[in-house]
Amino acid sequence: MDTTVPNLKPIIEIKELKKSYGENHVLNGFNMVLYDGENVVIMGKSGSGKSVMIKCLIGLEEHDSGTIEVMGKEISELDRDELDDLRTEVGFLFQGSALYDSMTVRENLEFPLRRHTKKFGVLEDTTPIVMQALENVGLAHTINLMPEELSGGMKRRIALARTLILQPKIILYDEPTTGLDPITAKEILLLMKSIQEKYNTSSIIITHDLDCARVISNRMILLIDGKNYIEGTFEELSTSTDPEVQAFFK
Amino acid sequence: MNSIFKIKELFKNFLIEVGELSYFTGRFFKEAFRRPYEFKEFLRQCFYMGNRSLLLVSVTGFIIGLVFTLQSRPTLQEFGAVSWIPSMVSISIIREIGPIITALICAGRIGSGIGAELGSMRVTEQIDAMEVSGTNPFKYLVVTRILATTFMLPILVFFGDLIAIFGSYLVENLKGNVSFLLYFNQVFNALEFSDLIPSIIKTFFFGFAIGLVGCFKGYYCKKGTAGVGLAANSAVVFTSMLLFIIDFIAVFITDIFYDL
Numbered sequence A: 001m002d003t004t005v006p007n008l009k010p011i012i013e014i015k016e017l018k019k020s021y022g023e024n025h026v027l028n029g030f031n032m033v034l035y036d037g038e039n040v041v042i043m044g045k046s047g048s049g050k051s052v053m054i055k056c057l058i059g060l061e062e063h064d065s066g067t068i069e070v071m072g073k074e075i076s077e078l079d080r081d082e083l084d085d086l087r088t089e090v091g092f093l094f095q096g097s098a099l100y101d102s103m104t105v106r107e108n109l110e111f112p113l114r115r116h117t118k119k120f121g122v123l124e125d126t127t128p129i130v131m132q133a134l135e136n137v138g139l140a141h142t143i144n145l146m147p148e149e150l151s152g153g154m155k156r157r158i159a160l161a162r163t164l165i166l167q168p169k170i171i172l173y174d175e176p177t178t179g180l181d182p183i184t185a186k187e188i189l190l191l192m193k194s195i196q197e198k199y200n201t202s203s204i205i206i207t208h209d210l211d212c213a214r215v216i217s218n219r220m221i222l223l224i225d226g227k228n229y230i231e232g233t234f235e236e237l238s239t240s241t242d243p244e245v246q247a248f249f250k
Numbered sequence B: 001m002n003s004i005f006k007i008k009e010l011f012k013n014f015l016i017e018v019g020e021l022s023y024f025t026g027r028f029f030k031e032a033f034r035r036p037y038e039f040k041e042f043l044r045q046c047f048y049m050g051n052r053s054l055l056l057v058s059v060t061g062f063i064i065g066l067v068f069t070l071q072s073r074p075t076l077q078e079f080g081a082v083s084w085i086p087s088m089v090s091i092s093i094i095r096e097i098g099p100i101i102t103a104l105i106c107a108g109r110i111g112s113g114i115g116a117e118l119g120s121m122r123v124t125e126q127i128d129a130m131e132v133s134g135t136n137p138f139k140y141l142v143v144t145r146i147l148a149t150t151f152m153l154p155i156l157v158f159f160g161d162l163i164a165i166f167g168s169y170l171v172e173n174l175k176g177n178v179s180f181l182l183y184f185n186q187v188f189n190a191l192e193f194s195d196l197i198p199s200i201i202k203t204f205f206f207g208f209a210i211g212l213v214g215c216f217k218g219y220y221c222k223k224g225t226a227g228v229g230l231a232a233n234s235a236v237v238f239t240s241m242l243l244f245i246i247d248f249i250a251v252f253i254t255d256i257f258y259d260l
Helices: A050-057 A079-087 A105-111 A127-136 A152-164 A182-199 A210-216 A234-236 A241-250 B004-030 B040-079 B082-123 B126-132 B137-176 B180-190 B193-219 B226-260
Strands: A011-023 A024-037 A039-044 A064-071 A090-093 A170-174 A202-206 A219-224 A227-232
Touching: A011 A050, A011 A202, A024 A039, A024 A050, A024 A202, A039 A050, A039 A210, A039 B180, A050 A170, A050 B004, A064 A090, A090 A152, A090 B126, A105 A127, A105 A152, A127 A152, A152 A182, A152 A202, A152 A234, A182 A202, A182 B040, A202 A210, A202 B082, A210 A234, A219 A234, A219 A241, A219 B040, A227 A241, A234 A241, A234 B137, B004 B137, B004 B193, B040 B082, B040 B137, B082 B126, B082 B137, B082 B180, B082 B226, B126 B137
Parallel strands: A039 A202, A039 A219, A090 A170, A170 A202
Antiparallel strands: A011 A024, A011 A064, A219 A227
């Protein structure tokens, strides 16, 4: 994949981010910048604060100190309505897909749509948009199925379709290929890549999957002890002689 | 020393829980009057809760009416007061037994269901997914469920009361050959608005308590499947306790009005 960053306009800026749970200091001054059109992969050990960081980024967790600017807006200064508006521009793919299990696939996809009339206007018929999102992930035939009738890979694809339906500019992926077999993981990976190319989205991807990192990243950040340990392209990091870095590539 | 520390911790945790529940209640009132209203989801919940509890409330009500009459009949017969059965049964069922038993059944059936459902949605990140899609999950999940239990419980209690009185009538009809018309004539003669109004008002509070505690326990469920079970279980225990406290307060206030 071409690792050059298409446009050097920062879309997310995180400075000195700190977050603790009691005596457990999860994030200890984390910094990063995501540029428009860029894909940044964040790797780190379990419990190193990767998921907490992206949850702070979208306002699901309140950070203790530091600043998070998403598309020029400081997250901690936004009120509920402003945060909801910003969230239409930032999609989030959960590790466990998080499909609403009491709703059909159609209802899962319609759910975010009917609450954002500001962005799309009042939609009389959401079917074309829902179908378009499902065709993007190759699962148009599942429209009337319940989540319990889908396989793990299908759930992940539907969750991706639900994330895309609001046409976000940024997508946050929390371990998108974890728990999937290698073939399905590769399919999801190719899907992520095609979406990025089709919609020109920027992404932060949290993963332990080296294939995923190699194929999709423009840049990688290694998170150790709640701080950025090292930053660089996949090639730079994979050829690093630092034993801490090498441990991730073995 | 150790037990004093434990008691202190327990008391502290209790106060924290009460504080959080008060904040949760305040948030409910704030969100309930803010647009957009989730009317469709509210109706869906009303139907779901009513439909899910109707059979259980009916069977329980019928058996209570039946057993209550069978148990009290021999004693009243000794005093030649069998003709008082319709009045006695109707007043006790309408004023006290109907509302509290139905509310306890619904606490077990609906309250635990809400606790488990929201708890599992929390654990599987479905609530977070609603939040990041720019939807207010509190409004969609919590407000609709609390309003649904508040409005459905009085209807279920009314239905349960009718079935219980009908159960009592069946015993009287079989044992004392009392006609339907005579029995219900005595029931309606015995009842006054002062019996009905406090009873109806307190059922709204019962319904509110069931929805509130179920949602509170589920919405703030700790991670893991054990957390879901705990949420469902503590929703029932805490609601049952709260129902008796509300009942005591309601009876106390009603008594003051009677004295006036």
